[in-house]
Amino acid sequence: MARRTAASSYDERDVRVRPGRGSRPRSKLRPAHADATPALVIAVDRGRYTCVLDGRTVTAMTARELGRKAVVVGDRVGLVGDVSGAPGTLARIVRVEERTTVLRRTADDDDPVERVIVANADQLMIVTAVADPEPRPRLIDRALVAAFDAGIEPLLCLTKADLADPAALLASYAPLQVPAVVTRLAPGSPIGVGEVAEHLRDRATVLVGHSGVGKSTLVNALVPGADRATGQVNVVTGRGRHTSTSAVALALPDGGWVIDTPGIRSFGLAHVDPGRLILAFPDLAAETPACPRGCTHADGAPECGLDAALAAGRVDPARLASYRRLLASRDLQAGDWDA
Numbered sequence: 001m002a003r004r005t006a007a008s009s010y011d012e013r014d015v016r017v018r019p020g021r022g023s024r025p026r027s028k029l030r031p032a033h034a035d036a037t038p039a040l041v042i043a044v045d046r047g048r049y050t051c052v053l054d055g056r057t058v059t060a061m062t063a064r065e066l067g068r069k070a071v072v073v074g075d076r077v078g079l080v081g082d083v084s085g086a087p088g089t090l091a092r093i094v095r096v097e098e099r100t101t102v103l104r105r106t107a108d109d110d111d112p113v114e115r116v117i118v119a120n121a122d123q124l125m126i127v128t129a130v131a132d133p134e135p136r137p138r139l140i141d142r143a144l145v146a147a148f149d150a151g152i153e154p155l156l157c158l159t160k161a162d163l164a165d166p167a168a169l170l171a172s173y174a175p176l177q178v179p180a181v182v183t184r185l186a187p188g189s190p191i192g193v194g195e196v197a198e199h200l201r202d203r204a205t206v207l208v209g210h211s212g213v214g215k216s217t218l219v220n221a222l223v224p225g226a227d228r229a230t231g232q233v234n235v236v237t238g239r240g241r242h243t244s245t246s247a248v249a250l251a252l253p254d255g256g257w258v259i260d261t262p263g264i265r266s267f268g269l270a271h272v273d274p275g276r277l278i279l280a281f282p283d284l285a286a287e288t289p290a291c292p293r294g295c296t297h298a299d300g301a302p303e304c305g306l307d308a309a310l311a312a313g314r315v316d317p318a319r320l321a322s323y324r325r326l327l328a329s330r331d332l333q334a335g336d337w338d339a
């Protein structure tokens with residue numbers, strides 16, 4: 001105090017803006033970092049988050065105050081610090097906005113640890129070749145379960161239609177009313193990519209599919225300059241593959257995002273609750289109030305209301321059979337795309 005009065009007009013404590021916490025006015029009414037810049041996370045690599053805002057790319061790390069909360073591709077975040085995106089700069093993620101959807105998986109069916117793969121996706125495009133490699137319907141079913149469970153709309157993309165007829169595969173998914181597109185993307189004769197682009201426009205779409213089905217070929221056709229590596233003969237198992245390879249979001253030229261998931265080698269479904277899955281099938285769910293408590297609605301579940309509805313002709317037999325097939329896929333072992 002003595003110094004202040006003696007020094008009369010000037011005290012450096014009055015004018016210096018200290019960096020960090022102390023400089024920021026806060027009150028209980030004002031959320032922390034209300035001035036944080038909104039951004040979208042498009043890639044994650046070893047604790048560094050690639051974010052986009054106003055069309056520029058900014059690298060960020062998570063602020064300590066976020067704690068152990070995971071930040072994933074698709075997250076809408078608030079950034080503070082240097083958000084210029086200039087080389088060598090690093091912004092801080094101080095906030096993660098509430099997610100509209102969360103696509104999860106467990107590493108395997110008996111693995112209780114859930115991992116969030118992508119946040120805020122509104123569509124899951126399941127890519128399957130009609131031949132080379134042979135389709136794996138069980139894996140399609142499992143991916144559908146993950147999508148329905150997450151409240152994300154599924155889209156089936158059948159590639160390599162030049163090699164085999166997709167009709168049988170399409171027919172087996174028709175009762176589930178899953179939209180489907182068929183492509184033939186062999187060099188020189190791209191067919192169907194325009195239709196895929198229509199389905200993807202202005203939406204955030206996650207791509208899944210096992211190795212060699214033509215995901216990268218498709219992404220390259222959809223996103224000019226994406227430069228995804230194609231044509232690798234992949235004999236690498238999940239263990240052998242670099243585990244930090246994670247999802248990456250690529251901007252589509254007509255709006256929207258396609259999110260490639262090269263690191264995902266399996267689709268464990270331990271987290272899926274059958275009681276929640278049926279909500280994706282409102283016509284079937286309407287018949288379940290008659291079910292006994294805790295009914296799994298599976299084939300042979302005692303006194304399941306769905307059987308009564310089937311007998312009374314109120315539900316489509318093919319649709320119910322398809323639903324129960326999905327339900328059963330959850331209980332089968334080995335969710336490896338490459339199994």
Ligand SMILES: Nc1nc2c(ncn2[C@@H]2O[C@H](COP(=O)(O)OP(=O)(O)OP(=O)(O)O)[C@@H](O)[C@H]2O)c(=O)[nH]1
Nearest residue numbers: 160184185186211212213214215216217230231234
């Ligand atoms: N005949 C035919 N071949 C295709 C088609 N689409 C892609 N291919 C070929 O299939 C092979 C695998 O395609 P990729 O795009 O690398 O497949 P991917 O799903 O990205 O595979 P990974 O990179 O291993 O995950 C490549 O040799 C492609 O040229 C198609 O529609 N018809």
Ligand SMILES: [Zn+2]
Nearest residue numbers: 291295297304
């Ligand atoms: Zn039931």
